[in-house]
Amino acid sequence: NAGVTQTPKFRVLKTGQSMTLLCAQDMNHEYMYWYRQDPGMGLRLIHYSVGEGTTAKGEVPDGYNVSRLKKKQNFLLGLESAAPSQTSVYFCASSPMNLYPGQNYGYTFGSGTRLTVV
């Protein structure tokens, strides 16, 4: 059971380039999230999805777009024109709609993508 898988793990972009980060989960979770982690800032929500074909903005959505593919378990994060301010570590997470005490998981995170924009 792989959980949440993010690709790529590392990437260096030049300012103005575009790229797509892929997140896949095999737990059949309804909800998926993209966060960025910066020193001293904790985790900040970029975009999230509550189901196939639906997405919504989080705390820091500017400069990013997302899509939830027809396959329920994939969630893509796109950078249209990368800027140095988007240098960060990006985490994808997923969760079921309802949480129960006996569950082995709540919010499950991927291992992250370290992005540097030069």
Next chain:
Amino acid sequence: AQSVAQPEDQVNVAEGNPLTVKCTYSVSGNPYLFWYVQYPNRGLQVLLKYITGDNLVKGSYGFEAEFNKSQTSFHLKKPSALVSDSALYFCAVRDSSGGSYIPTFGRGTSLIVHP
């Protein structure tokens, strides 16, 4: 609106001593509470969670946390710290009664256990 506060950026403790990492929260309804640990260059792993039931929650690696509704706190504790416990710890909250299923994370507390 929901929020989480981790008042300490860093906690230092000697190996073998008890440790506490503090977390307070604010939600409109009843909270779901979580503690996550992040080791260097790794993703976040859940340590423990409170959904309902006993106020004392036991989690992985000997950690526990106590849900205190009157003080709106969910402090993380361990009786005897290990050097391997050194990591970044995040507290998170979600309102169980609202329409949003989005958790709010604290800024994180760096735990450093000295040999």
